[in-house]
Amino acid sequence: MLKAKELRWFDCNCMFGPAGQGSLFCFENPQQLETSLEEQGIGEALLFSSLAKLNDPQLGNSLLLEAVAGRAGLHPCLTLTPEMELEEGFPERLLAPVKSGAARACRVFPKAGSYELEPWIMPQTFSALNRARIPLLVDQDTVHWDDPFDWDQVHRLCLEYRDLPVIVVRQGMLAARNLFPLLKRHENLYLETSYFQLAGGLEEAAKRFGAVKLVFGTGMPVFDPRLPIAGLLYSPLSDREKEMVAGENLRALLAAAQGESL
Amino acid sequence: MKRRPRIIDCHAHLGQYRHFPIPLREPERMIAAMDRAGVEAACLSSLTALGADTRLGNTQLIAAAAAFPARLLGWAVPNPHRPAEIAAELERCFRSPWMRGIKLHPMFHAYPAEGANYTPVYEFAQARGLPILNHDWGAAGFLEKLARRYPQARFIQAHTGGWWNGRSEEPYLELARSQPNVYLDTAASIAYYGAFEKLVEAVGADKLLFGSDFPYLDLGYQLGRVLLSSIGEREKRKILGGNAAALFGLG
Numbered sequence: 299m300l301k302a303k304e305l306r307w308f309d310c311n312c313m314f315g316p317a318g319q320g321s322l323f324c325f326e327n328p329q330q331l332e333t334s335l336e337e338q339g340i341g342e343a344l345l346f347s348s349l350a351k352l353n354d355p356q357l358g359n360s361l362l363l364e365a366v367a368g369r370a371g372l373h374p375c376l377t378l379t380p381e382m383e384l385e386e387g388f389p390e391r392l393l394a395p396v397k398s399g400a401a402r403a404c405r406v407f408p409k410a411g412s413y414e415l416e417p418w419i420m421p422q423t424f425s426a427l428n429r430a431r432i433p434l435l436v437d438q439d440t441v442h443w444d445d446p447f448d449w450d451q452v453h454r455l456c457l458e459y460r461d462l463p464v465i466v467v468r469q470g471m472l473a474a475r476n477l478f479p480l481l482k483r484h485e486n487l488y489l490e491t492s493y494f495q496l497a498g499g500l501e502e503a504a505k506r507f508g509a510v511k512l513v514f515g516t517g518m519p520v521f522d523p524r525l526p527i528a529g530l531l532y533s534p535l536s537d538r539e540k541e542m543v544a545g546e547n548l549r550a551l552l553a554a555a556q557g558e559s560l
Numbered sequence: 561m562k563r564r565p566r567i568i569d570c571h572a573h574l575g576q577y578r579h580f581p582i583p584l585r586e587p588e589r590m591i592a593a594m595d596r597a598g599v600e601a602a603c604l605s606s607l608t609a610l611g612a613d614t615r616l617g618n619t620q621l622i623a624a625a626a627a628f629p630a631r632l633l634g635w636a637v638p639n640p641h642r643p644a645e646i647a648a649e650l651e652r653c654f655r656s657p658w659m660r661g662i663k664l665h666p667m668f669h670a671y672p673a674e675g676a677n678y679t680p681v682y683e684f685a686q687a688r689g690l691p692i693l694n695h696d697w698g699a700a701g702f703l704e705k706l707a708r709r710y711p712q713a714r715f716i717q718a719h720t721g722g723w724w725n726g727r728s729e730e731p732y733l734e735l736a737r738s739q740p741n742v743y744l745d746t747a748a749s750i751a752y753y754g755a756f757e758k759l760v761e762a763v764g765a766d767k768l769l770f771g772s773d774f775p776y777l778d779l780g781y782q783l784g785r786v787l788l789s790s791i792g793e794r795e796k797r798k799i800l801g802g803n804a805a806a807l808f809g810l811g
Contacts, residue, residue: 299596302788321725321752321753322725322726322727322752322753322754322755322758323753323754441750442749442750443749444579470749471579471580471749471776471777472579472580474580474581474583475579475580475581493749495749495777495778495781495782496580496582496583496776496777496778497582497583497584497593497774497775497776497777497778497779498582498583498584498589498593498775498778499583499778500778501583502583518753519753520752520753521750521751521752521753522751522752522753522754522755522756522784522785523753524751524784524785524787524788524789525751525781525782525784525785526781526784527784527788528780528781528783528784528785528787528788529778529780529781529784530780531780532596532597532778532779532780532783533778533780534593534596
């Protein structure tokens with residue numbers, strides 16, 4: 299069996315900034331974050347801003363970009379909200395960090411932000427990301443596996459924007475019934491692995507749809523990264539498949555993105 | 561070279577579940593996953609027994625345990641809605657040499673944890689010095705009374721050692737630390753970063769049992785919480801298998 303340090307881990311699901319909701323840990327500065335990632339053997343992480351999610355998307359995005367600028371393993375992920383594309387200067391100003399390569403992906407929080415994740419909610423933004431193949435992470439604030447998740451919205455989003463890589467984060471065992479039919483149907487749909495704890499689930503997903511559909515994530519600093527790390531290491535996936543899930547799949551998605559074309 | 565810890569899973573299941581398909585439902589595939597994760601034995605309760613048919617589920621469990629001796633152990637499940645049958649059903653189950661305790665699930669059985677119909681269960685466990693694993697005993701004060709009234713029985717509060725967030729008030733932590741016959745297991749899908757180390761500090765390694773909810777949950781994921789934690793090796797050995805071996809009378 300591969301050891302954790304033999305894999306090049308890239309966490310697609312990591313939060314930066316003060317949490318304000320009493321989780322045990324939060325990464326208030328890049329040094330704290332880098333120390334924690336190093337402790338877990340994770341070399342790179344795609345980060346969203348807690349401030350952008352919980353209060354002020356624009357300010358949170360800006361502070362995140364500023365805080366981690368020039369740090370090789372830390373990749374900002376912009377938080378998007380529907381009102382952004384109604385503002386003056388859209389899309390140039392909003393998507394400028396993606397165009398310049400300062401941000402590598404985007405993320406939406408429809409539940410935390412109280413909006414519908416429908417194709418019509420941010421049509422220009424989604425169309426631009428679709429053209430440039432910028433990954434979009436969909437976070438429905440799942441804590442427990444039986445929390446409600448609107449799979450039909452994900453279906454419509456994937457259907458409307460077929461070149462948009464959509465990564466659903468922190469989905470548990472119910473994904474086996476709801477997500478699997480969508481993974482079969484949509485080439486542009488991916489599952490982040492932090493919470494997919496169904497016994498044999500990674501193996502089943504890889505066998506049916508290919509390990510290329512699985513993207514490693516942790517949910518740090520709220521959730522314990524050691525579960526998805528051990529889950530992948532102990533899974534019966536081949537060493538090659540484990541390398542893909544641990545980091546290569548995400549690197550490939552980011553490499554295929556054409557932010558400069560925005 | 562460091563000896564690998566002995567791993568005994570105190571909280572596992574057998575069968576199928578209504579909310580999602582379980583790929584590893586056959587005992588053969590469960591054993592393969594246990595081998596891969598280095599798990600010596602798992603103590604199972606039947607999901608069928610916790611669901612539609614107590615007797616059928618227990619019978620399936622007895623057969624699975626017989627097919628994989630010393631690897632698959634059993635929790636017998638009583639039906640609280642048929643109290644008059646409980647003693648006889650437990651007697652039947654414990655004719656299997658691999659049965660190790662009794663599993664209660666008030667939520668699945670739609671019967672209150674404090675209900676009087678469970679009294680024959682406690683008496684059976686007290687007479688034989690058996691552990692009882694409950695999905696949730698309800699109020700910690702209730703379990704404290706039971707633990708004092710039935711000192712030969714061992715009481716395990718499931719999941720609490722897993723989902724505790726490391727900061728909220730949780731009376732079960734103090735109860736497990738102070739009451740000799742009360743334990744917590746670690747099985748839970750939710751795991752908060754840093755909470756496990758705080759749990760061990762709060763409860764003590766002697767009163768925590770590794771549980772996974774396997775194959776409902778994945779063994780690898782659940783082992784990560786303990787194996788990759790920063791607690792000491794001695795504490796890991798107790799939690800992963802030492803405590804369960806003593807509780808189940810395994811050599």
